[in-house]
Amino acid sequence: MNGRKIMSQVFDRRRFLKTAAMAGAATGVYGLNAPRAWAQEPEKPKEIIIRAWGGSWVDSLKAGVSDGFTAKTGIAVRHDLTEDNEIQPKVWAAVDQGRVPPIHINWDTTVNATKSALRGVTEDLSGLSNLASTTDLAKPVGLDGYPIINTYGYVYVLAYRPSAFPDGQPKSWKALLDPKLKGRIALYNDGIGMHFPAQVAGGGKLEDIPGNMQPAWDFITQLKGQSPLLGEDPDFTTWFQKGEIDAACTISTNAREAKKNGIDIAWTVPEEGCKFDTDGLWIPKGLPANELHWAKEYINHALTVEAQQIWLDGLGLPGVVPGVKPPQDLVNDPSYPTKPEDFKNLIRVSAKIQTENQSEWFSKFKAIMQG
Amino acid sequence: MRQTPAAYPLTWRIMDGLEAFVAFAWPARLGAAIPWLMLAPALLLVGLLVIGLVQIGDVSFRTLDPSTYRMSENYTIANYQRAFTESLFATVATRSLLGALIVTVVTLVLAFPYTYLMVRTPNAMLRKLLLTALFLPFFIGQVVRAYGWLIILGNQGMVNEALGLVGVEPLRLLYNYPAVLFGLVQYMLPFAVLMLAPALSAIPEELEAAAESLGANWVRTFTHVVLPLARPGLVGAGLVVLTLSLTDFAMPAILGGGSQDFIANAIYDQFFRTSDQGLGSTLALLLVAAGSLLVGLVIALFGAGTLALSRVRR
Known part of the structure; x- marks a missing residue:
């Protein structure tokens, strides 16, 4: 038996005794409190x-x-x-x-x-x-x-690159139809966030949702002419950062994330309103x-x-x-509503109506965008 | 003469014991069952697939109730009606089929000279280089490769930066149909080369030398000797590339910018976005049917190529 082995055994025995003592103490403490703890709260999972x-x-x-x-x-x-x-x-x-x-x-x-x-x-x-x-x-x-x-x-805002809008922030969702933005805009790939503002931008009424959403489909068809990119949350941040897009309908968090990463991005709630969810x-x-x-x-x-x-x-x-x-x-950002008047321009439709019509809306949006 | 124990080694005795055990456990009269025994794992796997298909078939005849998000109890052909009448699915199916055909043709055209050079070159270093270049992509998944193209072909990617050096404005190289096809061809190329290599290796070089010695130039040698003899490899590679392209998900999803979906993307959407397993199952079954028909058609016209289950030539 060499010296290293002897030292190892001594160390292991000491460590074992120390660990055992600690475990015993811990058990004792828990043992005292255990009945009370069990009475108060169920067993904790790991x-x-x-x-x-x-x-x-x-x-x-x-x-x-x-x-x-x-x-x-x-x-x-x-x-x-x-x-x-x-x-x-x-x-x-x-x-x-x-x-x-x-x-x-x-x-x-x-x-x-x-x-x-x-x-x-x-x-x-x-x-x-x-x-x-x-x-x-x-x-x-x-x-x-x-x-x-x-x-x-959260609010599905109109996020934009200020340099692409030299005349100031876009006032309407119709700004996305500007020919110079062809191929430079992005939407969610299931259309979420765009349906309700599109209903207004297309000349329809919110009260007609879900009965008559033809104005929304008409406006989305116009957007299709702009060859939008379609993606999910992380895509918007990436696309803004990589210079692929100049404007998007996205959750403000994604635009803010790009801004945190040093990209010049702003966002607004256009006059037709934004979806709040x-x-x-x-x-x-x-x-x-x-x-x-x-x-x-x-x-x-x-x-x-x-x-x-x-x-x-x-x-x-x-x-x-x-x-x-x-x-x-x-503070005072339209994507961060805190007071009742902040919600004036935000569109909220019950989740139940959305789920009941999701499949149909999805199919219509996809049919337009894949056509 | 009677053998002594020393003349009959222990290993022989063990083999005798094993033979006796096999004869007991699997009598000679059961010999005909051996092929079936060997087939058992494959039959088990196919059986599981069939069970899955039967279940998918069952769900495909049920519709989603959006008030409970459960499938209907009764059977209906509503999902099949939707699949055949809605323009979305016709568009996506056409795009997938056309894309698969284009990718197959382009991949075979590119794979053939690569493979020919790889199997014919007398330069061992070049052969190793081509083999390494062939196998390297297999270590990188499809998704990673697709993201690689995003970096290279993006608005601020290497290609556009290079174009910018000569005064060309950035071009939209991504998020369109050609980008998806390009990504698929790049992904399928190694598969096609691997399928073609055995077929081209099997063509004796002497045949080409004989054709040339009889006065054929390289074009005639290629069209009258090499190409006909390479047909089994071309068919085999074509079938693999065709089916993989037709059912691909990642390239259209990543390089298509959301507007270039293939059938697999539409199936994903139904299963995971709208939770409509009935319509998703219908589309999945129709994809299986379309793929099977296409493969059947190719086999009927050209044979199964290197995938053929023929007996070894005697």
């Missing part, structure tokens, strides 16, 4: 899994909600960056088959979440204590109770009781002023808890 969007979105959630939750409860939070549309069928299948779903909480668009609520795979969240201190925005429109809790709102958190059915409890606690924590302040500072979006202050760069 981690809970939150589905989230990547990039600055998940960074903001982590900084604002997840880190605080872990500090408070000791439960680790894992962020699953599976695309929201792709996690949905997995969760639906798990619930239908009586399996434990792959995530504890889905951070989702309210429209997508409403589909899950209509399907009956969401847990009821109406008992959360912090709901009492939220604004009306937290309540999903057109649904009973709280199968989803909206956590913030919400994202939310929901819990799929089928979780063990203790994990359901802690998933609810996570959402409850997300509804505190402290969590919302940090989370939504990162996203640049208005929250659902009074007292959250806008970031310095978004």
